[in-house]
Amino acid sequence: MKNIDKEIISLIEKYPFLTDPITLFKTDSNLEKIDYKSWFLDINYPEINKYKKQTKTINLKLNNILDKIKKTNFKDKFIKKEYIKRIKDFKKITKLIKIFNKKNEKQKQILLNSYFHINLKKIWKILKNKNKLINYFQTKEIILKNKEKSYLNKTIINSKQIKKYFEEALKYLNLDKNWEVKIGDTTSIVHTNFNKNWWKIIIPQSRKISLKKLIELIIHEIDWHCVQFSNANWLFSWSIRFSNSEALLEWYAIFLEYSLSSKYFWENKIKQLINKKQLHYKFITWKISLNKLIDNYKWNLYRLFRWFKNIKKYWNYKDLVYLEWISNIIKKIEKYWNFLNLIKIGTINKKYIKKHWTQTIKNNFKLETTSAIHILNKILKENEKHINN
DSSP, X not given: OHHHHHHHHHHHHHOGGGTOGGGGGOXXXXXXXXXXXXXXXXXXXXXXXXHHTTHHHHHHHHHHHHHHHHHSOOSOHHHHHHHHHHHHXXXXXXXXXXXXXXXOOHHHHHHHHHHTTOOHHHHHHXXXXXXXXXXXXXXXXXXXXXXXXXXXXXXXXXXXXXXXXXXXXXXXXXXXXXXXXXXXXXXXXXEXXXXXXXXXXXXXXXXXXXXXXXXXXXXXIIIIIIHHHHHOTTOXXXXXXXXXXXHHHHHHHHHHHHHHHHHHSOOOHHHHHHHHHHHHHHHHTTSSOHHHHHHHOOSOHHHHHTTOSBTTTOOOOGGGHHHHHHHHHHHHHHHOTTHXXXXXXXXSOXXXXXXXXXXXXXXXXXXXXXXXXXXXXXXXXXXXXXXXX
Protein backbone atom coordinates (compact mmCIF):
# COMPACT_ATOMS: atom_id res chain seq x y z
CA MET A 1 0.00 0.00 0.00
CA LYS A 2 2.82 2.41 0.85
CA ASN A 3 4.27 2.06 -2.66
CA ILE A 4 0.87 2.84 -4.24
CA ASP A 5 0.52 5.87 -1.97
CA LYS A 6 3.96 7.11 -2.99
CA GLU A 7 3.02 6.80 -6.67
CA ILE A 8 -0.23 8.71 -6.16
CA ILE A 9 1.51 11.44 -4.13
CA SER A 10 4.26 11.75 -6.74
CA LEU A 11 1.67 12.11 -9.51
CA ILE A 12 -0.33 14.74 -7.59
CA GLU A 13 2.83 16.73 -6.80
CA LYS A 14 3.67 16.78 -10.52
CA TYR A 15 0.06 17.42 -11.64
CA PRO A 16 -1.71 19.27 -8.76
CA PHE A 17 -4.77 19.95 -10.96
CA LEU A 18 -5.83 16.32 -10.43
CA THR A 19 -7.00 17.22 -6.92
CA ASP A 20 -7.79 20.88 -7.62
CA PRO A 21 -8.84 21.41 -11.27
CA ILE A 22 -9.45 25.11 -10.57
CA THR A 23 -5.69 25.63 -11.01
CA LEU A 24 -6.18 24.86 -14.72
CA PHE A 25 -8.40 27.89 -15.26
CA LYS A 26 -6.02 30.77 -14.90
CA THR A 27 -6.46 32.95 -17.96
CA ASP A 28 -4.42 35.64 -19.68
CA SER A 29 -7.64 37.13 -21.13
CA ASN A 30 -9.04 40.44 -19.87
CA LEU A 31 -12.82 40.53 -20.25
CA GLU A 32 -15.30 43.38 -19.97
CA LYS A 33 -19.03 43.02 -19.32
CA ILE A 34 -19.73 43.67 -23.00
CA ASP A 35 -17.63 40.61 -23.94
CA TYR A 36 -20.03 38.37 -22.05
CA LYS A 37 -22.97 39.79 -23.97
CA SER A 38 -21.56 38.31 -27.17
CA TRP A 39 -22.67 34.93 -25.70
CA PHE A 40 -19.43 33.32 -26.84
CA LEU A 41 -16.24 33.89 -24.89
CA ASP A 42 -12.87 33.77 -26.56
CA ILE A 43 -10.86 32.93 -23.44
CA ASN A 44 -7.38 31.48 -23.50
CA TYR A 45 -6.35 29.01 -20.77
CA PRO A 46 -2.53 28.56 -20.91
CA GLU A 47 -2.56 25.72 -18.32
CA ILE A 48 -5.03 23.68 -20.40
CA ASN A 49 -2.85 24.15 -23.50
CA LYS A 50 0.27 23.25 -21.52
CA TYR A 51 -1.05 19.88 -20.29
CA LYS A 52 -3.08 18.84 -23.33
CA LYS A 53 -0.18 16.91 -24.89
CA GLN A 54 0.55 15.17 -21.58
CA THR A 55 -2.89 13.60 -21.01
CA LYS A 56 -1.88 10.32 -22.68
CA THR A 57 1.17 9.97 -20.40
CA ILE A 58 -0.84 10.87 -17.29
CA ASN A 59 -3.57 8.35 -18.17
CA LEU A 60 -1.00 5.60 -18.63
CA LYS A 61 0.32 6.31 -15.13
CA LEU A 62 -3.22 6.40 -13.71
CA ASN A 63 -4.09 3.09 -15.40
CA ASN A 64 -0.93 1.54 -14.00
CA ILE A 65 -1.85 2.69 -10.45
CA LEU A 66 -5.43 1.48 -10.97
CA ASP A 67 -4.21 -2.01 -11.95
CA LYS A 68 -2.00 -2.18 -8.85
CA ILE A 69 -4.88 -1.13 -6.58
CA LYS A 70 -7.15 -3.81 -8.09
CA LYS A 71 -4.48 -6.49 -7.53
CA THR A 72 -3.74 -5.37 -3.94
CA ASN A 73 -5.50 -6.98 -0.97
CA PHE A 74 -7.12 -4.45 1.37
CA LYS A 75 -8.32 -5.26 4.89
CA ASP A 76 -11.26 -2.92 4.29
CA LYS A 77 -13.03 -3.39 0.93
CA PHE A 78 -14.65 0.04 1.30
CA ILE A 79 -11.22 1.72 1.23
CA LYS A 80 -10.24 -0.22 -1.89
CA LYS A 81 -13.41 0.97 -3.65
CA GLU A 82 -12.67 4.56 -2.64
CA TYR A 83 -9.11 4.36 -4.01
CA ILE A 84 -10.52 3.11 -7.33
CA LYS A 85 -13.12 5.90 -7.43
CA ARG A 86 -10.41 8.45 -6.62
CA ILE A 87 -8.27 7.39 -9.60
CA LYS A 88 -11.36 7.47 -11.83
CA ASP A 89 -12.00 11.04 -10.64
CA PHE A 90 -8.47 11.96 -11.75
CA LYS A 91 -9.18 10.46 -15.17
CA LYS A 92 -12.22 12.73 -15.52
CA ILE A 93 -9.89 15.72 -15.32
CA THR A 94 -7.50 14.38 -17.99
CA LYS A 95 -10.52 13.76 -20.22
CA LEU A 96 -11.72 17.29 -19.53
CA ILE A 97 -8.35 18.71 -20.66
CA LYS A 98 -8.45 16.60 -23.81
CA ILE A 99 -11.92 17.76 -24.93
CA PHE A 100 -11.69 21.28 -23.49
CA ASN A 101 -11.63 23.30 -26.71
CA LYS A 102 -14.19 21.26 -28.63
CA LYS A 103 -17.32 23.10 -29.77
CA ASN A 104 -19.77 20.74 -28.06
CA GLU A 105 -19.38 21.61 -24.38
CA LYS A 106 -22.08 19.33 -22.98
CA GLN A 107 -19.63 16.50 -22.23
CA LYS A 108 -17.37 18.96 -20.44
CA GLN A 109 -20.23 20.10 -18.21
CA ILE A 110 -21.22 16.50 -17.41
CA LEU A 111 -17.60 15.72 -16.43
CA LEU A 112 -17.29 18.74 -14.16
CA ASN A 113 -20.62 18.10 -12.43
CA SER A 114 -19.63 14.47 -11.94
CA TYR A 115 -16.19 15.39 -10.53
CA PHE A 116 -17.68 17.84 -8.00
CA HIS A 117 -20.68 15.57 -7.26
CA ILE A 118 -23.22 18.30 -7.95
CA ASN A 119 -26.84 17.31 -7.44
CA LEU A 120 -28.79 19.96 -9.35
CA LYS A 121 -32.23 18.61 -8.39
CA LYS A 122 -31.34 18.95 -4.72
CA ILE A 123 -29.98 22.48 -5.27
CA TRP A 124 -33.14 23.64 -7.07
CA LYS A 125 -35.21 22.22 -4.21
CA ILE A 126 -33.10 24.16 -1.70
CA LEU A 127 -33.65 27.40 -3.64
CA LYS A 128 -37.40 26.84 -3.67
CA ASN A 129 -37.32 26.49 0.13
CA LYS A 130 -34.67 29.13 0.74
CA ASN A 131 -36.31 30.78 3.78
CA LYS A 132 -35.47 27.84 6.03
CA LEU A 133 -31.76 28.32 5.36
CA ILE A 134 -31.94 32.11 5.65
CA ASN A 135 -33.82 31.95 8.96
CA TYR A 136 -31.30 29.50 10.44
CA PHE A 137 -28.60 32.19 10.46
CA GLN A 138 -30.76 35.13 11.56
CA THR A 139 -29.61 36.63 14.84
CA LYS A 140 -30.67 39.56 17.03
CA GLU A 141 -27.58 39.27 19.21
CA ILE A 142 -25.17 42.19 18.79
CA ILE A 143 -21.62 41.47 19.95
CA LEU A 144 -19.38 43.88 18.03
CA LYS A 145 -19.86 47.66 18.13
CA ASN A 146 -20.20 49.57 14.86
CA LYS A 147 -16.76 51.17 15.25
CA GLU A 148 -15.19 47.73 15.85
CA LYS A 149 -16.89 46.33 12.75
CA SER A 150 -15.69 49.30 10.73
CA TYR A 151 -12.10 48.85 11.96
CA LEU A 152 -12.09 45.13 11.11
CA ASN A 153 -13.57 45.76 7.66
CA LYS A 154 -11.26 48.61 6.71
CA THR A 155 -7.92 47.42 8.11
CA ILE A 156 -5.98 45.46 5.45
CA ILE A 157 -3.13 43.07 6.28
CA ASN A 158 -0.57 41.29 4.07
CA SER A 159 0.59 37.67 3.83
CA LYS A 160 3.26 38.08 6.57
CA GLN A 161 0.64 39.31 9.03
CA ILE A 162 -1.78 36.54 8.01
CA LYS A 163 1.00 34.03 8.72
CA LYS A 164 1.61 35.55 12.17
CA TYR A 165 -2.07 35.31 13.18
CA PHE A 166 -2.41 31.78 11.77
CA GLU A 167 0.55 30.70 13.92
CA GLU A 168 -0.99 32.31 17.00
CA ALA A 169 -4.31 30.53 16.33
CA LEU A 170 -2.54 27.16 15.99
CA LYS A 171 -0.65 27.80 19.24
CA TYR A 172 -3.92 28.63 21.04
CA LEU A 173 -5.33 25.23 19.98
CA ASN A 174 -2.05 23.41 20.83
CA LEU A 175 -1.68 22.45 17.16
CA ASP A 176 1.56 24.33 16.50
CA LYS A 177 3.52 21.07 16.93
CA ASN A 178 1.62 19.64 13.90
CA TRP A 179 1.56 22.61 11.56
CA GLU A 180 4.00 24.92 9.83
CA VAL A 181 2.71 28.10 8.13
CA LYS A 182 4.57 29.23 5.01
CA ILE A 183 4.20 31.90 2.33
CA GLY A 184 4.36 30.49 -1.19
CA ASP A 185 3.38 30.75 -4.84
CA THR A 186 -0.24 29.60 -4.61
CA THR A 187 -3.55 31.10 -5.76
CA SER A 188 -5.41 30.23 -2.55
CA ILE A 189 -4.61 28.98 0.97
CA VAL A 190 -3.73 25.28 0.82
CA HIS A 191 -2.91 22.48 3.27
CA THR A 192 -0.22 20.07 2.16
CA ASN A 193 2.32 17.35 3.08
CA PHE A 194 -0.07 15.14 5.03
CA ASN A 195 2.29 12.19 4.61
CA LYS A 196 4.83 13.81 6.94
CA ASN A 197 4.76 14.50 10.67
CA TRP A 198 4.91 18.25 10.12
CA TRP A 199 2.11 19.57 7.91
CA LYS A 200 2.07 22.83 5.98
CA ILE A 201 -0.38 25.67 5.42
CA ILE A 202 0.69 27.73 2.42
CA ILE A 203 -0.50 31.35 2.14
CA PRO A 204 -0.36 33.14 -1.25
CA GLN A 205 2.54 35.58 -1.41
CA SER A 206 0.48 38.48 -2.77
CA ARG A 207 -2.57 37.94 -0.52
CA LYS A 208 -4.03 41.03 1.13
CA ILE A 209 -7.19 40.80 3.21
CA SER A 210 -9.22 42.70 5.79
CA LEU A 211 -9.05 41.74 9.46
CA LYS A 212 -12.66 40.59 9.13
CA LYS A 213 -11.65 38.18 6.35
CA LEU A 214 -8.73 37.01 8.50
CA ILE A 215 -11.11 35.96 11.30
CA GLU A 216 -13.31 34.12 8.76
CA LEU A 217 -10.26 32.34 7.33
CA ILE A 218 -9.02 31.32 10.79
CA ILE A 219 -12.35 29.79 11.79
CA HIS A 220 -12.60 27.97 8.45
CA GLU A 221 -8.99 26.84 8.02
CA ILE A 222 -7.66 26.50 11.59
CA ASP A 223 -10.69 25.83 13.82
CA TRP A 224 -12.05 23.27 11.43
CA HIS A 225 -9.62 21.94 8.82
CA CYS A 226 -6.50 21.90 10.99
CA VAL A 227 -8.42 20.41 13.94
CA GLN A 228 -10.02 17.91 11.56
CA PHE A 229 -6.76 16.87 9.86
CA SER A 230 -4.93 16.67 13.20
CA ASN A 231 -7.54 14.34 14.69
CA ALA A 232 -8.29 12.22 11.64
CA ASN A 233 -7.07 8.63 12.00
CA TRP A 234 -7.68 8.05 8.28
CA LEU A 235 -5.18 10.63 7.07
CA PHE A 236 -1.78 9.28 6.10
CA SER A 237 -1.22 10.68 2.62
CA TRP A 238 -2.56 13.02 -0.04
CA SER A 239 -4.05 10.00 -1.78
CA ILE A 240 -6.61 9.61 1.02
CA ARG A 241 -8.73 12.45 -0.27
CA PHE A 242 -11.34 10.06 -1.53
CA SER A 243 -14.06 10.57 -4.10
CA ASN A 244 -16.77 12.96 -2.84
CA SER A 245 -14.56 13.92 0.12
CA GLU A 246 -14.70 17.66 -0.50
CA ALA A 247 -18.28 17.98 0.76
CA LEU A 248 -17.41 16.16 3.98
CA LEU A 249 -14.29 18.27 4.44
CA GLU A 250 -16.12 21.55 3.85
CA TRP A 251 -19.49 20.95 5.59
CA TYR A 252 -18.56 22.18 9.04
CA ALA A 253 -15.99 24.74 7.85
CA ILE A 254 -18.70 26.60 5.94
CA PHE A 255 -21.14 26.28 8.83
CA LEU A 256 -18.65 27.81 11.30
CA GLU A 257 -17.83 30.66 8.92
CA TYR A 258 -21.51 31.50 8.35
CA SER A 259 -22.28 31.28 12.09
CA LEU A 260 -19.42 33.67 12.83
CA SER A 261 -20.61 36.20 10.22
CA SER A 262 -24.19 36.25 11.47
CA LYS A 263 -23.35 36.47 15.17
CA TYR A 264 -20.37 38.85 15.11
CA PHE A 265 -20.77 40.87 11.91
CA TRP A 266 -24.59 40.78 11.62
CA GLU A 267 -24.23 39.44 8.06
CA ASN A 268 -26.35 36.56 6.87
CA LYS A 269 -23.84 35.08 4.40
CA ILE A 270 -26.25 32.36 3.36
CA LYS A 271 -28.60 35.12 2.17
CA GLN A 272 -25.81 36.57 0.02
CA LEU A 273 -25.07 33.12 -1.39
CA ILE A 274 -28.75 32.45 -2.14
CA ASN A 275 -29.17 35.83 -3.84
CA LYS A 276 -26.34 34.93 -6.21
CA LYS A 277 -27.71 31.48 -6.90
CA GLN A 278 -31.28 32.76 -7.24
CA LEU A 279 -30.19 34.59 -10.38
CA HIS A 280 -28.63 31.36 -11.69
CA TYR A 281 -31.85 29.53 -10.90
CA LYS A 282 -33.96 32.05 -12.81
CA PHE A 283 -31.61 31.82 -15.78
CA ILE A 284 -31.46 28.03 -15.91
CA THR A 285 -35.26 27.79 -15.64
CA TRP A 286 -35.69 30.29 -18.53
CA LYS A 287 -37.23 33.02 -16.36
CA ILE A 288 -34.59 35.60 -17.29
CA SER A 289 -32.34 36.03 -20.31
CA LEU A 290 -28.56 35.74 -20.30
CA ASN A 291 -28.27 39.50 -20.80
CA LYS A 292 -30.47 40.14 -17.78
CA LEU A 293 -28.37 37.75 -15.71
CA ILE A 294 -25.21 39.60 -16.76
CA ASP A 295 -26.75 43.04 -16.08
CA ASN A 296 -27.93 42.04 -12.60
CA TYR A 297 -24.94 39.96 -11.53
CA LYS A 298 -22.87 42.05 -9.08
CA TRP A 299 -20.12 39.51 -8.47
CA ASN A 300 -17.29 37.95 -10.50
CA LEU A 301 -18.64 37.12 -13.97
CA TYR A 302 -15.50 35.25 -14.96
CA ARG A 303 -15.99 32.86 -12.05
CA LEU A 304 -19.60 32.29 -13.10
CA PHE A 305 -18.67 31.33 -16.67
CA ARG A 306 -15.18 29.96 -16.23
CA TRP A 307 -14.55 26.67 -18.12
CA PHE A 308 -17.07 27.47 -20.90
CA LYS A 309 -17.14 29.48 -24.12
CA ASN A 310 -20.73 29.04 -25.27
CA ILE A 311 -22.19 30.75 -22.23
CA LYS A 312 -25.76 30.91 -23.50
CA LYS A 313 -25.94 27.12 -23.12
CA TYR A 314 -23.25 26.24 -20.58
CA TRP A 315 -21.78 27.77 -17.42
CA ASN A 316 -20.05 26.82 -14.18
CA TYR A 317 -22.28 24.98 -11.70
CA LYS A 318 -19.46 24.29 -9.23
CA ASP A 319 -20.27 27.14 -6.82
CA LEU A 320 -23.86 25.91 -6.54
CA VAL A 321 -22.68 22.93 -4.52
CA TYR A 322 -22.10 25.17 -1.47
CA LEU A 323 -25.87 25.42 -1.07
CA GLU A 324 -26.11 21.64 -1.02
CA TRP A 325 -23.33 21.38 1.58
CA ILE A 326 -24.69 24.00 3.97
CA SER A 327 -28.18 22.50 3.74
CA ASN A 328 -26.79 19.03 4.58
CA ILE A 329 -24.85 20.24 7.59
CA ILE A 330 -27.89 22.00 9.11
CA LYS A 331 -30.03 18.88 8.70
CA LYS A 332 -27.38 16.77 10.46
CA ILE A 333 -26.83 19.31 13.25
CA GLU A 334 -30.53 19.44 13.99
CA LYS A 335 -30.77 15.66 14.20
CA TYR A 336 -27.38 14.16 15.17
CA TRP A 337 -25.13 16.05 17.55
CA ASN A 338 -22.33 13.50 17.85
CA PHE A 339 -21.53 13.70 14.14
CA LEU A 340 -19.01 16.54 14.59
CA ASN A 341 -16.68 14.29 16.60
CA LEU A 342 -17.18 11.49 14.09
CA ILE A 343 -16.19 13.55 11.07
CA LYS A 344 -13.10 14.77 12.94
CA ILE A 345 -11.80 11.21 13.06
CA GLY A 346 -13.44 9.58 10.05
CA THR A 347 -14.30 12.29 7.57
CA ILE A 348 -13.80 10.25 4.44
CA ASN A 349 -15.65 7.10 5.39
CA LYS A 350 -19.20 8.40 4.91
CA LYS A 351 -20.60 4.89 5.33
CA TYR A 352 -19.04 4.63 8.79
CA ILE A 353 -20.40 8.03 9.82
CA LYS A 354 -23.94 7.11 8.80
CA LYS A 355 -23.72 3.86 10.73
CA HIS A 356 -22.65 5.57 13.95
CA TRP A 357 -24.75 8.73 13.94
CA THR A 358 -27.03 8.66 16.96
CA GLN A 359 -29.81 10.96 18.07
CA THR A 360 -28.68 13.02 21.03
CA ILE A 361 -29.75 16.04 23.06
CA LYS A 362 -28.85 19.19 21.10
CA ASN A 363 -25.60 20.69 22.33
CA ASN A 364 -24.80 23.91 20.49
CA PHE A 365 -21.20 24.49 19.45
CA LYS A 366 -19.80 27.64 21.09
CA LEU A 367 -18.03 30.05 18.75
CA GLU A 368 -16.37 31.60 21.82
CA THR A 369 -14.16 28.50 22.20
CA THR A 370 -12.59 28.90 18.75
CA SER A 371 -9.15 30.31 18.03
CA ALA A 372 -10.84 32.81 15.66
CA ILE A 373 -12.65 34.53 18.55
CA HIS A 374 -9.44 34.41 20.63
CA ILE A 375 -7.58 36.24 17.81
CA LEU A 376 -10.51 38.64 17.27
CA ASN A 377 -10.51 39.67 20.95
CA LYS A 378 -6.73 40.07 20.86
CA ILE A 379 -6.87 42.33 17.76
CA LEU A 380 -9.62 44.49 19.32
CA LYS A 381 -7.66 44.86 22.58
CA GLU A 382 -4.50 45.83 20.67
CA ASN A 383 -6.45 48.45 18.70
CA GLU A 384 -8.10 49.86 21.83
CA LYS A 385 -4.70 50.13 23.52
CA HIS A 386 -3.29 51.89 20.44
CA ILE A 387 -6.20 54.42 20.43
CA ASN A 388 -5.82 55.14 24.15
CA ASN A 389 -2.10 55.77 23.75
